[in-house]
Amino acid sequence: MRRNTYALSLLKGRQSLRLAGHDYRWSRYFVTIRARHNEPVFETPELRQIIEAHWYALPQRFPSVTLNEFVIMPDHIHFIICLDGMRKDAPPLGSIVGAYKSLTTTQWLKHVRMQSLSWEGTLWQRNYYEEIIFDSSAELEHIRQYIRDNPQRAERGKSSPS
Secondary structure (H helix, E strand, O other), X not given: OOOOOOOOOEEOOEEOOOOOOOOOOOEEEEEEEEEHHHOOHHHOHHHHHHHHHHHHHHHHHXXXXXXXXXXXXXXXXXXEEEEOOOOOOOOOHHHHXXXXXXXXXXXXXXXXXXXXXXXXXXXXXXXXXEEEEOOXXXXXXXXXXXXXXXXXXXHHHHHOOO
């Protein structure tokens, strides 16, 4: 699998993870978003439902979005998303991921308040990781299989002696 070379530009003391000059309103992307502090918070059934429901609702909010593979792991999510940048209203990937993180966090915090649960801080880590999936169908299928196999790999990792 080919890895992208990311431009490292400084912004408020942080380095950008995005590919310089790339139009993030189109293409297919393999995205990983991690939970705050890599905690296994996504093992909570109610939170998993919120995360999944907002994933499937993305095309209604963003008509330029086509969903592909998706998996929720205990401390992160992986997905493949396809963006049609030819649409006039097509937002870039960062806007879609930002909205997704905001919507899931807002609904989760509302649930926490209604249930009088204890929760401090954020739900997601600050950024996200993406890989541009170029036109290779073999690369796309390899990433799909990686996402599908992720839960089994995680289980094997738990049962392996340290």
